[in-house]
Structures are given as C-alpha cells and as structure tokens.
Amino acid sequence: MSALIGLAGxxxxxxNVIALRDVSLAVDAGQVVCxxxxxxxxxxxxxxxISGLHRPDAGTYEVAGEPVAFGSPREALDRGIATVxxxxxxxxxxxxxxxxxxxxELRRSFGRLDIAAMRxxxxxxLAGMGIDLRDVDQPIGTLSGGERQxxxxxxxxxxxxxxxxxxxxxxxxxxxxxxxxxxxxxRARARGLGVVFITHNPHHAYPVGxxxxxxxxxxxLADRAKDAITRDELTALMAGGAExxxxxxxxxxxxxxxxxxxx
Amino acid sequence: xxxxxxxxxxxxxxxxxxxxxxxxxxxxxPELGALIGAIVLFAFFSAxxxxxxxxxxxxxxxxxxxxxxxxxxGVSLLMIGGEFDLSxxxxxxxxxLVAALVSYQLTLNVWxxxxxxxxxxxxxxxxxxLLYVRTGLPSFIVTLATFFMLAGANxxxxxxxxxxxxxxxxxxxxxxxxxxxxxxxxxxxxGVNVSVTVFWWLAFVAVATWLLLRTRPGNWIxxxxxxxxxxxxxxxxxxxxKIALFMGVALCAWFLGMHLLFSYATVxxxxxxxxxxxxxxxxxxxxxxxxxxxxxAVGGAIGAFIFGMTNKGIxxxxxNPDWFRFFLGAMLLVxxxxxxxxxxxxxxxx
Ligand SMILES: Nc1ncnc2c1ncn2[C@@H]1O[C@H](COP(=O)(O)OP(=O)(O)OP(=O)(O)O)[C@@H](O)[C@H]1O
Ligand SMILES: [Mg+2]
Numbered sequence: 001m002s003a004l005i006g007l008a009g010x011x012x013x014x015x016n017v018i019a020l021r022d023v024s025l026a027v028d029a030g031q032v033v034c035x036x037x038x039x040x041x042x043x044x045x046x047x048x049x050i051s052g053l054h055r056p057d058a059g060t061y062e063v064a065g066e067p068v069a070f071g072s073p074r075e076a077l078d079r080g081i082a083t084v085x086x087x088x089x090x091x092x093x094x095x096x097x098x099x100x101x102x103x104x105e106l107r108r109s110f111g112r113l114d115i116a117a118m119r120x121x122x123x124x125x126l127a128g129m130g131i132d133l134r135d136v137d138q139p140i141g142t143l144s145g146g147e148r149q150x151x152x153x154x155x156x157x158x159x160x161x162x163x164x165x166x167x168x169x170x171x172x173x174x175x176x177x178x179x180x181x182x183x184x185x186x187r188a189r190a191r192g193l194g195v196v197f198i199t200h201n202p203h204h205a206y207p208v209g210x211x212x213x214x215x216x217x218x219x220x221l222a223d224r225a226k227d228a229i230t231r232d233e234l235t236a237l238m239a240g241g242a243e244x245x246x247x248x249x250x251x252x253x254x255x256x257x258x259x260x261x262x263x
Numbered sequence: 264x265x266x267x268x269x270x271x272x273x274x275x276x277x278x279x280x281x282x283x284x285x286x287x288x289x290x291x292x293p294e295l296g297a298l299i300g301a302i303v304l305f306a307f308f309s310a311x312x313x314x315x316x317x318x319x320x321x322x323x324x325x326x327x328x329x330x331x332x333x334x335x336x337g338v339s340l341l342m343i344g345g346e347f348d349l350s351x352x353x354x355x356x357x358x359x360l361v362a363a364l365v366s367y368q369l370t371l372n373v374w375x376x377x378x379x380x381x382x383x384x385x386x387x388x389x390x391x392x393l394l395y396v397r398t399g400l401p402s403f404i405v406t407l408a409t410f411f412m413l414a415g416a417n418x419x420x421x422x423x424x425x426x427x428x429x430x431x432x433x434x435x436x437x438x439x440x441x442x443x444x445x446x447x448x449x450x451x452x453x454g455v456n457v458s459v460t461v462f463w464w465l466a467f468v469a470v471a472t473w474l475l476l477r478t479r480p481g482n483w484i485x486x487x488x489x490x491x492x493x494x495x496x497x498x499x500x501x502x503x504x505k506i507a508l509f510m511g512v513a514l515c516a517w518f519l520g521m522h523l524l525f526s527y528a529t530v531x532x533x534x535x536x537x538x539x540x541x542x543x544x545x546x547x548x549x550x551x552x553x554x555x556x557x558x559x560a561v562g563g564a565i566g567a568f569i570f571g572m573t574n575k576g577i578x579x580x581x582x583n584p585d586w587f588r589f590f591l592g593a594m595l596l597v598x599x600x601x602x603x604x605x606x607x608x609x610x611x612x613x
Contacts, residue, residue, distance in 0.1 A: 051496070053496065072495075072498075073495065073496050073497070073498055074498035074500075077497075077498050083496070085493075085496060089490075089492075089493040089496040089497055090490070090493055091485065091486045091489035091490040091493050091494065091556065092489065092490065093485070093489045093552075093556045093557050094482075094485055094486065094489055094556075098482055098485070098486075101482075102482060102486055102494065102497050102499060103486075103494070103497040103498035103499045104497075104498065105479045105482055107479060111478050111479065112477050112478065113477055113478060113479065113481075113482070115477075
C-alpha cells in the first residue's frame with residue numbers, strides 16, 4: 001500500500017535563498033512523522049509545499065501514490081490534507097465559530113448561513129477536545145494561545161482530514177497546554193490519521209513521534225524510525241551535538257538556565 | 264444563545280462563563296460610536312437651527328444622506344474587505360456619462376444606455392479588482408491611477424463627442440420618464456416629498472447587511488479584510504472576493520450615476536472628483552476599520568446620515584458653509600478615536 005503522502009527529493013528556493021534541498025518524507029495512516037530543525041531550517045517551507053501553498057522547484061509530491069501539483073491549499077484540503085499553521089490561519093477579529101467554519105460554511109436554502117448549527121458544532125467539537133469555551137461568539141483573537149491552537153486543530157479534524165499537518169503547535173504553549181495538544185495528536189493517530197508534526201522541541205516530538213526527520217539549513221540531517229533513535233540522540237542531533245557540548249562547557253562556570261522550555 | 268441557561272449540564276471549570284450582558288453586546292457593535300454621534304448631532308442641530316426641525320428639511324437631509332449613503336454601502340464592504348477605491352467618485356460620473364452619451368449619440372431608448380452603462384461600470388470595477396489582485400500593489404495606488412485615468416477620460420471623451428464639457432440632455436429621449444421614476448422620482452409621505460433614493464439606500468443597506476452577516480460571501484469579506492493569508496490558507500477565494508468587492512463599489516457608482524443623470528438629464532463631465540473621500544469618511548465614521556476586517560453596512564449608513572446632517576445642518580443653522588469640510592474633518596477625528604476606544608474596551612473585557 002502506498003503512503004498517504006510521499007515527497008521525494010523535494011527542493012525549494014526563494015530567489016537565491018535555498019530553503020530546502022533534496023528532502024524526502026512519507027506518511028502512512030496512523031503514523032506521526034516529526035520534522036525537527038532549528039530556526040530557518042526549512043520546516044515551514046516543507047509544510048507549505050505539503051499544504052499546497054507552494055509548489056516544489058524540484059522533486060515529486062504524491063498523494064496516495066498519485067503525483068500531484070497543488071495550485072492552492074483548497075486543492076490539498078480536497079485531498080484530505082489539512083494544515084494548522086504556525087500563525088494559526090485564523091482571523092483574529094472574527095468570532096470563534098466563524099473561524100471554525102471559514103471556507104467551509106454550512107448553508108441552508110438561498111445560501112443562508114446555518115448559524116445555529118455552526119455555533120452548536122463548534123461548541124460540541126471543542127468540548128469533545130476538552131476545551132470549554134466561554135462563548136463561541138467572542139473574537140478568536142481574545143482566546144489564549146492554547147485555546148486558539150486547539151480550535152485550529154479541531155477544525156482540521158472536523159473537516160475530515162486524513163493527513164494533519166501541524167506547524168509548531170506547541171511552540172507558544174505552557175507545559176500543560178502543550179500536553180493537551182500532544183494528547184490530541186496521539187488521539188488523531190489512533191483514529192488512523194497521518195500526522196506531520198513540526199517542532200523545535202525533541203521533548204515534545206519524542207513521546208508522540210513514530211518517525212523523526214531532522215532538517216538543518218534546508219537539508220536532511222537524519223531520518224530515523226523511533227526504535228532507531230533515543231530521546232537523547234534526538235536532542236543531541238537537534239542541538240548539533242558538538243555545539244551543545246561546547247555550550248555546556250561554556251556555561252558550566254556561570255550556572256545555566258538550560259532547563260527552560262525550548263519552545 | 265441557545266443552551267446557555269442549562270448550567271448544571273455543563274462541566275466544571277465554567278465559572279469563567281460570565282454571560283455577556285446585552286449592554287456589552289451592544290458595545291461590541293461597530294456602529295455604536297456613530298449612532299451616538301448621530302444622535303448628538305441631531306440634537307445639536309435641532310437645538311441651534313429652527314429650520315432643521317421641519318419635516319421638509321429632514322427630507323432634504325435624508326436625500327443628501329442617501330446619495331452618499333448608497334456609495335458608502337459599497338465602499339464600506341470594500342473597506343471591511345481591506346481595500347480602498349479612490350476611483351469611486353469619478354466612476355459615478357463615468358457611469359452617468361456612458362449612459363447619456365450612448366443613448367443620445369446612438370439615438371437609443373435611454374434604457375439601452377442604462378444597460379450599457381451597467382456593463383461598462385461593472386467592467387471598470389472588475390478592472391480595479393483585477394489590477395489589484397494581479398499587481399499586488401496596494402489598492403490605494405491602483406485606484407489612484409484609475410481615478411486619474413477616469414477623470415481624464417470623462418472630460419476628454421465628452422469634449423470629443425459633444426464638443427462641450429457636459430453631455431447633451433436626454434430629457435426628450437425614449438424611456439426617460441420611466442427611468443426617471445425608478446432612479447430619480449420622489450414619493451409624497453404625509454405632505455413631505457421623500458426622494459426615491461432614500462428607499463433605495465435603505466434597500467442597499469438591508470441587502471448588504473444580510474450579505475455580510477448571513478451569507479458565505481459575507482464571511483469571506485470579513486476574512487479577506489481581517490487576515491487575507493489566513494483566509495487563503497483555509498480555502499477562501501481571496502482574489503475573487505476582492506474583485507467582487509470592487510465590482511460592488513462599481514454597482515453603487517452605476518446606481519448613483521443613473522440617479523444623477525435622470526435628475527438633471529445632463530452630466531457635467533468634471534463632476535465627482537473628491538467625493539471618493541466623502542464615501543470613505545462615511546464608512547470610517549460608521550465604524551469600519553481602515554485596516555479591514557471590521558465594520559458594518561449599517562455603520563456606513565449612519566456615517567452617511569451624519570454626513571448629510573452636517574452638510575445641510577450648517578446651511579439651516581445659517582453658518583458659513585465654507586466650514587463644512589472643517590467640521591467633517593473634525594468629526595472624522597472624533598469618530599475614529601471613539602471607535603478605537605469602544606473597540607479596545609470590548610476586546611479587553613471580551
Ligand atoms: N517568503 C520567503 N522569502 C525569502 N526567504 C524565505 C521566505 N520564507 C522563508 N525564507 C527563508 O527560507 C529559510 C527556511 O525558512 P522556514 O520558514 O522554512 O524555516 P523554519 O524551519 O520554519 O524556521 P522557524 O523554526 O523559525 O519557523 C529561511 O532561511 C528563511 O529566511
Ligand atoms: Mg517555521
């Protein structure tokens with residue numbers, strides 16, 4: 001059986017900036033693939049290719065074994081590839097429920113919006129994720145970062161995503177809220193979705209990931225299954241091993257603050 | 264909202280629920296500041312100008328408000344969608360000229376001119392939108408360019424065709440009477456003549472409000488104005504929505520153009536310049552956010568009403584009308600500041 005999505009030898013440049021070079025990745029149903037990398041490694045660029053926002057300059061992109069060249073995120077969505085962006089793709093001044101259904105509004109006769117049903121569904125879907133909103137009519141910009149992230153993910157799942165692409169969903173969250181999101185990722189996997197999970201943070205990636213792709217300056221630094229890598233190895237890879245040792249040595253005299261969340 | 268009353272069924276953690284009071288909901292309306300301003304202004308002019316209080320004067324105020332208000336509908340929607348149209352003022356004249364020149368020069372029924380004008384004006388709106396979408400330039404620049412081009416073409420074409428700066432009168436052409444009754448008649452209500460444009464204005468506002476709040480394109484208008492990238496990412500056809508909004512302004516311009524043509528039977532080709540700012544002012548006073556994503560058609564209408572009251576109120580109060588623009592500018596400042604305060608308060612106390 002072919003993977004839900006597969007990229008092979010993908011490259012992308014912005015003008016003379018090479019953002020990605022020769023990256024391959026495959027996601028099966030019920031699998032979480034974590035993409036890790038430092039700032040500017042090309043993670044968001046990779047996501048934008050998967051979600052149909054950009055076309056790759058090199059390499060191939062297949063969905064269920066079929067080559068695709070998406071012209072817009074809508075086309076990717078229609079193939080069941082839903083993306084939750086780092087900046088969340090929400091419209092801050094619009095109510096939560098309008099954001100939830102934006103681009104896929106429910107309608108009744110004469111093109112009227114089915115507002116009651118959309119409000120109800122939004123509240124129920126979020127409650128199902130353990131998020132109890134005060135008011136689905138409040139502007140989404142007034143929610144906390146974690147709440148907003150969960151609205152965005154719940155929206156993708158609700159609209160029948162088969163592949164869920166999450167761009168740093170835990171980056172801005174506190175420990176507890178990150179836990180909520182990670183649990184939700186695990187739940188999505190259990191439902192048979194394929195997940196591409198982008199993060200800086202190996203501690204967030206390791207518990208939920210089945211496969212780890214580490215990017216550095218647009219290239220693949222490592223691509224391992226979970227049983228072929230330990231959490232410490234992953235952390236070391238992320239930080240660039242030697243660089244981390246150097247840093248440890250450098251900081252050993254001054255007392256360190258490295259316990260902080262890497263988000 | 265349905266269901267909020269069944270508190271026991273809700274899980275714990277809901278002490279945060281604190282229902283939004285009706286007052287707070289009202290405060291959340293974009294047009295609230297404008298409404299207060301309109302009431303204050305109305306009371307003010309009623310107090311200082313005896314003439315302002317007469318029914319006939321009120322009808323005059325409404326007429327002035329309606330001609331700007333019809334345009335403010337399209338301009339407000341466009342502003343909520345995040346864009347400007349500086350060509351809106353001269354486009355009204357272009358629209359009227361097209362209808363006048365086509366019917367007169369080709370000796371057609373004026374309705375043929377009306378139809379051609381509709382097609383041409385919508386095409387101009389489409390062009391504005393297409394230029395904006397394709398070039399990625401700010402709409403301010405794109406429509407500034409079309410503003411100058413239309414202003415020049417209005418004069419140039421009219422002079423070339425008629426040898427004059429005005430179009431020839433279409434008063435005696437076939438269909439004039441029926442067109443006039445639709446676009447430029449007045450209705451007697453209790454002894455007061457109310458221009459038909461007032462009713463058209465209300466209809467435009469009602470349709471626009473329904474569109475904005477109750478339909479999918481309305482949702483898209485808020486979204487493309489509030490966060491175009493986010494909207495695109497979830498599958499909203501951003502380019503199509505923006506183009507449609509420019510065409511909405513064009514539709515309003517066509518309507519007002521027809522009103523002017525069938526009121527005066529002839530069109531001065533230099534008219535309309537500068538009005539685009541008045542339309543924008545109506546929208547902004549009415550609570551539409553200059554940066555897009557927030558506002559209402561009703562707000563634009565209240566803005567137009569404030570505009571009409573000030574415009575005529577100064578005359579009835581027998582002040583020097585030269586000061587009209589000064590007042591307008593001052594009101595713009597006050598209104599935007601007020602809107603900002605209201606919105607911040609609501610956002611903070613959610
Ligand atoms: N639109 C753009 N134009 C030019 N360069 C870009 C553009 N978008 C990204 N880049 C560059 O491409 C490289 C990869 O960027 P990308 O956003 O994919 O990184 P990232 O791994 O997501 O980083 P972060 O962790 O900070 O989100 C960076 O060097 C960035 O500066
Ligand atoms: Mg990124």
